[in-house]
Amino acid sequence: MKNVTLGLVGVGRIGVMHAKNIAALNGMLNPKGINVTLRLTDVAEEHARNVAADVDAEYVSSVGALLASGVDGLVVATGTVTHPELITAGVDAGIPVFCEKPVALNVADALPVLDYIRDNHGVVQIGHQRRFDAGYLEARRAYQAGELGWIHSLRAVTCDMAPPPVEFLATSGGLFRDCSVHDFDILRWLTGREIVEVYAKGSNNGDPAIGDVGDVDTALALVTFDDGTVGTVSATRYNGAGHDVRLEIQGSSRSLMVGLDQKSAMASAEPGVAFPSGEPHRTFAERFDQAYRSEMAAFVELVLGQRENPCTPEDAVAASRVADAAQDSLASGVPVRVAATVRSSRI
Numbered sequence: 001m002k003n004v005t006l007g008l009v010g011v012g013r014i015g016v017m018h019a020k021n022i023a024a025l026n027g028m029l030n031p032k033g034i035n036v037t038l039r040l041t042d043v044a045e046e047h048a049r050n051v052a053a054d055v056d057a058e059y060v061s062s063v064g065a066l067l068a069s070g071v072d073g074l075v076v077a078t079g080t081v082t083h084p085e086l087i088t089a090g091v092d093a094g095i096p097v098f099c100e101k102p103v104a105l106n107v108a109d110a111l112p113v114l115d116y117i118r119d120n121h122g123v124v125q126i127g128h129q130r131r132f133d134a135g136y137l138e139a140r141r142a143y144q145a146g147e148l149g150w151i152h153s154l155r156a157v158t159c160d161m162a163p164p165p166v167e168f169l170a171t172s173g174g175l176f177r178d179c180s181v182h183d184f185d186i187l188r189w190l191t192g193r194e195i196v197e198v199y200a201k202g203s204n205n206g207d208p209a210i211g212d213v214g215d216v217d218t219a220l221a222l223v224t225f226d227d228g229t230v231g232t233v234s235a236t237r238y239n240g241a242g243h244d245v246r247l248e249i250q251g252s253s254r255s256l257m258v259g260l261d262q263k264s265a266m267a268s269a270e271p272g273v274a275f276p277s278g279e280p281h282r283t284f285a286e287r288f289d290q291a292y293r294s295e296m297a298a299f300v301e302l303v304l305g306q307r308e309n310p311c312t313p314e315d316a317v318a319a320s321r322v323a324d325a326a327q328d329s330l331a332s333g334v335p336v337r338v339a340a341t342v343r344s345s346r347i
């Protein structure tokens with residue numbers, strides 16, 4: 001049996017979920033001859049001790065102590081502003097890092113991190129879990145196999161049921177950087193094309209505190225790809241019907257919708273139509289449960305050198321470029337070209 005010890009830093013909204021998933025990984029990985037153990041830390045000490053006790057992990061007092069304890073891989077699930085320093089710390093320790101999206105608050109802050117990773121031969125996987133979701137994987141396979149023909153329209157939707165705390169939103173970078181960045185990533189990954197222009201609009205009809213911290217609660221971006229194909233990316237924090245993440249891909253031969261199943265948070269207005277009949281997902285953790293587990297299993301395999309990196313920092317920053325352009329368009333009210341691909345802070 002190969003033993004892998006992961007060190008997790010940050011056990012807030014998503015970190016707790018990762019802690020539970022890592023604790024449950026052995027069911028999936030023991031049959032492959034891999035055994036995973038977990039150490040974790042958070043500046044909220046008492047909370048971290050409780051989480052550690054809940055998932056049978058070891059609590060460690062600081063990031064420094066975690067790295068010094070000889071973990072094989074570092075999982076970063078702290079707020080976005082801390083990602084650069086923690087990625088750097090993991091690279092300095094000479095171990096693979098899994099970091100939640102995004103690499104940094106914006107592309108300008110991310111470029112020195114990319115340089116540091118490259119210069120020091122770091123291995124860093126970024127958390128765009130939709131790349132592991134069965135529906136998105138099937139849509140990509142079908143498109144790339146030519147089953148859809150050429151794509152004429154793409155519509156990506158990400159709706160939270162309720163906003164996260166305003167304190168979180170204040171440092172999240174804005175709705176496009178925090179939320180729609182997943183859609184920007186998946187559109188690039190699925191089509192193999194670059195988004196070259198974004199025209200964004202937003203609104204604030206929910207809690208005024210969201211506007212007070214400079215964010216919007218709902219937004220829509222019209223995106224144009226490098227072959228002229230157009231698509232829309234929309235997001236809201238106020239979807240009472242449930243957590244709703246979908247992607248419509250309409251092709252010249254066939255169309256598919258990711259996220260259309262019995263749990264879709266959408267009812268038909270047509271008389272006599274009972275579909276969908278299930279209870280909708282309420283959170284991102286429920287909607288992407290399978291994807292988050294597969295993503296963490298992939299990180300363990302990356303730590304063991306058994307697979308390619310499924311989401312590189314360069315890929316994540318490419319999605320962040322689109323998010324930056326969307327935030328700029330939202331602020332300026334005009335379409336914004338996605339910045340030419342500057343790949344280094346030194347250029």
Ligand SMILES: NC(=O)c1ccc[n+]([C@@H]2O[C@H](COP(=O)([O-])OP(=O)(O)OC[C@H]3O[C@@H](n4cnc5c(N)ncnc54)[C@H](O)[C@@H]3O)[C@@H](O)[C@H]2O)c1
Nearest residue numbers: 010011012013014015042043044077078079080100101127
């Ligand atoms: N992939 C996804 O679907 C997804 C979903 C939600 C959040 N995220 C990303 O995950 C990150 C965390 O989001 P969240 O909602 O869990 O935030 P959160 O504020 O709920 O949790 C962050 C946790 O990190 C701890 N922390 C902060 N700085 C620390 C430090 N230096 N050392 C140790 N602990 C520290 C905080 O005490 C807190 O418990 C964000 O970057 C966000 O963009 C990704």
